[in-house]
Amino acid sequence: MDDYDTNKFLIEILAASIERWEDQAAEFSDFNAAVAETDTGIALLKTLMDQHGLGVADLPELGSKGNVSKILNGAEGKKLTRKHMEALGKRFGVPPVLFF
Incomplete structure (x- = not known):
């Protein structure tokens, strides 16, 4: 307008x-x-990954590529931990609470 x-x-x-x-x-x-039903932390992470051109191999904060895939796809028992959230917050310059 x-x-x-x-x-x-x-x-x-x-x-x-x-x-x-x-x-x-x-x-x-x-x-x-x-x-x-979408986990807001995962949605945020997927958005940040897209904005930064990152793939599952580019997130050592979450472990192996397989572990990253499981977290992103909501596999049973695979969620972002507090340690993950803190590391991702530091990496992307956002408050870790956004991943909760």
Whole structure:
């Protein structure tokens, strides 16, 4: 928008309407369910990996490539530990709490 301040009220109404539609529309039900089940720490890690062009071999903080794959795919018993979160926070310059 060229003149956000002038149109702020209309933008906020439109944004609320779009959000309500996305939350309730049948077309988004599968997507919304998947988002609700997503581990936010893993989603953040995948986003950081994408932004930095990293693969499973590029995260020694999490161990072997196999271990990284298991963590990213939510394998039974494989989750980010506090130690992982602290190391990832330091590496990417973000608060470790974002991975919780």
